[in-house]
Amino acid sequence: MIQVNQLSKKYNDTTVLNINNLEIPKGQSFGLVGNNGAGKTTFFSLLLDLIQPSTGNIKTNDIQVNTSENWKSFTGSFLDESFLIGYLTPEEYFYFIGDLRHQNKADIDALLAKHEEFFNGEILKNKKYLRDLSKGNQKKVGIIATLIGNPEVVILDEPFANLDPTTVSRLKKIIKELAEDPNVTVLVSSHDLQHTVEVCDRIVALNKGEIVKDIQTSKETLQELESFFAV
Amino acid sequence: MIKKFIFLEWKAFIRSASFGKNLAMKILLGFLMIYFSLIFVGMGVGAFYILKKMNLEPLYTVNRFMIYYFLLDLLVRLMLQSIPVLNIKPLLVLPFKKPTIVHFSLGKTALSFFNWIHALFFVPFSIVLIIEGYDIIGIIFWNLAMISFTYINNFLNIILSNIDKLFVGFLVFIVALGTAHYYQIFDITIFTAPFFQGLYEIPGLFLLAVLVLTGLYIFSFRFFKNNLYLDAGLSVKEDIAQTENFSWLNQFGTVGTFLKNDIKLIKRNKRSKTTIFMSFLFLFYGLLFFSGGIEAYDKPVMHLLAGIFVSGGFLFVFGQFVPSWDSSYYQLMMTQNIPYRGYIMAKWWMIVIATVVSTILASFYLYFGWQIYLTIVVAAIYNIGVNSHLVLLGGAFTKTPIDLTNAGGAFGDKKAFNVTAMLLTLPKMLLPLLLYGIGIYFENKNLGLLLVAGTGILGFIFKDKVFTLIEKRYKIEKYSTISAYKQKN
Numbered sequence: 001m002i003q004v005n006q007l008s009k010k011y012n013d014t015t016v017l018n019i020n021n022l023e024i025p026k027g028q029s030f031g032l033v034g035n036n037g038a039g040k041t042t043f044f045s046l047l048l049d050l051i052q053p054s055t056g057n058i059k060t061n062d063i064q065v066n067t068s069e070n071w072k073s074f075t076g077s078f079l080d081e082s083f084l085i086g087y088l089t090p091e092e093y094f095y096f097i098g099d100l101r102h103q104n105k106a107d108i109d110a111l112l113a114k115h116e117e118f119f120n121g122e123i124l125k126n127k128k129y130l131r132d133l134s135k136g137n138q139k140k141v142g143i144i145a146t147l148i149g150n151p152e153v154v155i156l157d158e159p160f161a162n163l164d165p166t167t168v169s170r171l172k173k174i175i176k177e178l179a180e181d182p183n184v185t186v187l188v189s190s191h192d193l194q195h196t197v198e199v200c201d202r203i204v205a206l207n208k209g210e211i212v213k214d215i216q217t218s219k220e221t222l223q224e225l226e227s228f229f230a231v
Numbered sequence: 232m233i234k235k236f237i238f239l240e241w242k243a244f245i246r247s248a249s250f251g252k253n254l255a256m257k258i259l260l261g262f263l264m265i266y267f268s269l270i271f272v273g274m275g276v277g278a279f280y281i282l283k284k285m286n287l288e289p290l291y292t293v294n295r296f297m298i299y300y301f302l303l304d305l306l307v308r309l310m311l312q313s314i315p316v317l318n319i320k321p322l323l324v325l326p327f328k329k330p331t332i333v334h335f336s337l338g339k340t341a342l343s344f345f346n347w348i349h350a351l352f353f354v355p356f357s358i359v360l361i362i363e364g365y366d367i368i369g370i371i372f373w374n375l376a377m378i379s380f381t382y383i384n385n386f387l388n389i390i391l392s393n394i395d396k397l398f399v400g401f402l403v404f405i406v407a408l409g410t411a412h413y414y415q416i417f418d419i420t421i422f423t424a425p426f427f428q429g430l431y432e433i434p435g436l437f438l439l440a441v442l443v444l445t446g447l448y449i450f451s452f453r454f455f456k457n458n459l460y461l462d463a464g465l466s467v468k469e470d471i472a473q474t475e476n477f478s479w480l481n482q483f484g485t486v487g488t489f490l491k492n493d494i495k496l497i498k499r500n501k502r503s504k505t506t507i508f509m510s511f512l513f514l515f516y517g518l519l520f521f522s523g524g525i526e527a528y529d530k531p532v533m534h535l536l537a538g539i540f541v542s543g544g545f546l547f548v549f550g551q552f553v554p555s556w557d558s559s560y561y562q563l564m565m566t567q568n569i570p571y572r573g574y575i576m577a578k579w580w581m582i583v584i585a586t587v588v589s590t591i592l593a594s595f596y597l598y599f600g601w602q603i604y605l606t607i608v609v610a611a612i613y614n615i616g617v618n619s620h621l622v623l624l625g626g627a628f629t630k631t632p633i634d635l636t637n638a639g640g641a642f643g644d645k646k647a648f649n650v651t652a653m654l655l656t657l658p659k660m661l662l663p664l665l666l667y668g669i670g671i672y673f674e675n676k677n678l679g680l681l682l683v684a685g686t687g688i689l690g691f692i693f694k695d696k697v698f699t700l701i702e703k704r705y706k707i708e709k710y711s712t713i714s715a716y717k718q719k720n
Contacts, residue, residue, distance in 0.1 A: 048565075048566045049565070049566075050562055050565060050566070050710075050713055051710060051713070051714070052710050072566065072567060072568045072569070073568045075566070077566050079562065082559060082560055082561070082562050082563065082717070083560060083562060083563040083566075084560060084563070085492070085559075085560045085563070086559060086560070086635070087495060087496060087499040087500055087635065088492075088495060089472045089473070089474045091474045092474055092475070092476075092495065095476070096488065096491070096492060097567065099485075099488040100485075100488065100567045100568055100569055101567075101568055102568075126472075127471050127472045127473065128472050129472045129499070132472075149568075
């Protein structure tokens with residue numbers, strides 16, 4: 001589904017990301033772990049054509065992301081709060097994204113009803129604009145919005161950060177459900193090794209922009225990763 | 232302790248985004264500052280002689296209108312002068328004493344541009360008065376009173392700024408006063424002029440103003456000190472949100488989706504609301520030109536310029552900042568399934584609708600004759616056909632993120648000046664004036680109007696071609712725009 005070729009990103013002389021070759025097959029749930037500055041967000045930004053690669057390219061579904069925009073119709077993503085429109089209510093935001101993804105109001109309402117538990121009564125019909133929601137609640141909105149229009153690729157940057165324990169476990173359930181769908185490729189980045197291991201089939205660890213580990217998740221994965229990051 | 236504060240302020244000043252890196256912009260800003268300062272100083276020096284020439288007693292005349300001066304000043308402050316509250320937060324948990332923090336924050340507002348600009352008028356005016364033989368002591372007292380009033384406004388603004396509806400009420404009040412005065416129904420200056428004059432004539436009266444100022448300072452100090460908590464004075468007010476669907480816009484497809492969003496954007500943010508207010512003011516800008524009040528303005532070519540401003544107020548104050556209005560969520564826009572064309576087209580429609588509405592509202596200019604109104608209509612056609620494209624094209628180069636919640640900076644964001652955007656403003660004004668000038672040269676006003684309107688219609692006809700060009704430009708600038716919008720403040 002996603003192919004990375006000779007990809008690198010340099011700022012002045014500092015290389016922040018350098019991936020020679022990476023292939024993520026369709027339907028995989030892919031976890032990206034690493035310390036701060038490892039290049040996780042840079043990789044996702046490149047994948048979403050928000051920054052330009054210094055060399056190489058990324059293809060999703062055989063579409064090169066920085067030359068064609070056709071990948072947008074099947075990709076849902078949430079990187080940070082700058083993906084939210086502060087002056088809208090959550091409902092308006094969902095409908096807005098729905099309009100852009102050619103979903104009608106009923107589709108959106110169905111999706112929202114399905115995730116009512118995840119929202120925990122704190123999002124819908126609360127007479128609040130997104131800008132006035134707490135960080136955690138903003139995140140809930142952003143995550144569910146990525147699911148609008150049944151995208152084939154879902155990209156979530158640090159989805160577990162800022163969420164309360166109950167919501168984290170509910171989110172894991174949602175991601176696992178997505179992962180089970182053979183048509184959906186999920187990409188998740190996180191600092192939290194345990195959460196990532198739990199929801200992903202495959203884990204790639206980045207360090208200073210380079211891939212340092214690439215493992216299929218098994219019982220030993222968590223231990224292996226923990227010993228790798230423990231210094 | 233104060234030294235530490237000053238150190239922080241200095242850093243905040245030199246590192247602020249508006250301080251910028253661009254030398255050309257700095258020079259331009261410098262010129263603007265000098266320009267406005269000179270206007271005020273010139274007014275201060277000139278007022279005396281002009282009034283004298285009009286056979287009016289200068290000081291008394293100034294005193295007579297002083298009530299309006301200060302009321303308008305308060306109005307401008309309510310709209311533009313922001314209160315530095317946010318910077319206080321990180322200081323709360325550090326070992327600073329609360330009174331020191333409050334004193335410093337209040338003291339900081341005293342140095343604001345909105346205060347010292349008045350000194351540029353009052354001081355030269357007073358010097359001229361003294362040279363012309365007015366009583367020195369009286370003038371000094373008068374001056375002290377004026378400075379006190381300036382600061383009274385400063386603190387009034389701080390106390391009142393939390394009340395939202397106040398601004399509109401205040402505006403209505405001032406307009407009502409002015410109108411009543413003009414039609415000689417009720418003249419407030421009859422009551423206030425003797426007081427202001429008394430500040431000069433009666434020694435010691437100025438102490439009243441100083442006393443009020445002191446009282447106000449103590450009040451603001453207490454007010455702030457008692458509210459120096461995150462959930463009180465430092466809280467950001469949350470609006471009660473209401474979901475609106477505007478489902479009637481659905482019939483316009485993608486453009487409708489964006490229009491819905493833009494309407495909400497304008498309705499729900501302070502900064503954009505100010506924009507609407509500003510474009511409303513532009514509507515009356517033409518009065519300066521058409522009423523014949525200012526001789527230099529009462530020329531046909533100037534009339535066309537006025538027409539462009541009258542019908543294009545929204546175009547200039549809103550359109551100029553497309554796509555910066557969406558800066559805070561630009562990354563979202565870039566990852567959604569959005570045709571660029573639809574996005575730009577929606578903005579274009581906003582501008583066109585606003586221009587048409589302005590033109591209809593401007594029909595009161597028919598009072599000055601149909602030729603005047605025709606000029607405005609022609610200017611509107613030019614605005615729709617040519618200028619609307621130019622502002623959108625200029626937008627591709629405007630990479631100033633807009634903080635929607637902040638009302639300040641509506642008079643042209645300082646950082647938004649860049650050479651390309653500046654160059655694009657030239658054809659907005661000069662080309663139509665030139666075309667019109669050609670008509671005048673052949674001593675045929677209507678030929679001029681025809682040329683301008685024709686250009687506008689031509690622009691309209693080639694709309695699709697122009698949009699392709701604009702779209703391309705936006706795509707080229709995409710990455711640098713994203714990275715510029717990420718740098719908030």
